[in-house]
Amino acid sequence: MIKYVLEESGEDMRIDEHPILTFAKDKKIRFTFNGKEMFGYLGDTIAAALVDNGIMEFSKSVIHERPRGFYCAIGNCGSCNMTVNGVENVKTCLTLLEENMVVENELSEVIIND
Numbered sequence: 392m393i394k395y396v397l398e399e400s401g402e403d404m405r406i407d408e409h410p411i412l413t414f415a416k417d418k419k420i421r422f423t424f425n426g427k428e429m430f431g432y433l434g435d436t437i438a439a440a441l442v443d444n445g446i447m448e449f450s451k452s453v454i455h456e457r458p459r460g461f462y463c464a465i466g467n468c469g470s471c472n473m474t475v476n477g478v479e480n481v482k483t484c485l486t487l488l489e490e491n492m493v494v495e496n497e498l499s500e501v502i503i504n505d
């Protein structure tokens with residue numbers, strides 16, 4: 392698993408200031424990713440919270456098993472599909488984070504629903 396941490400600068404991956412958008416950090420939300428405790432904020436998508444926690448590898452390509460990251464962010468590509476609270480193939484770029492969610496990536500197998 393690829394994990395990016397900006398340890399030298401101490402910065403996280405979140406945009407705090409933007410010329411036209413505002414990002415509220417009203418409520419901190421706990422969730423787990425592959426069993427590890429992480430935190431995001433109310434209003435985050437799962438994918439945004441994962442990137443903010445330094446997770447960049449969301450899935451692997453089917454044939455060559457190359458790492459796939461957060462790609463289209465609009466629900467079209469499937470690169471962000473993960474198992475969330477036991478439900479497979481959830482598009483984490485579209486799904487809002489909820490308290491105590493259990494998020495797992497699907498790196499070890501390809502799951503195709505009928």
Ligand code: FES
Nearest residue numbers: 464466468469484
């Ligand atoms: S990043 Fe493409 S569907 Fe989520």
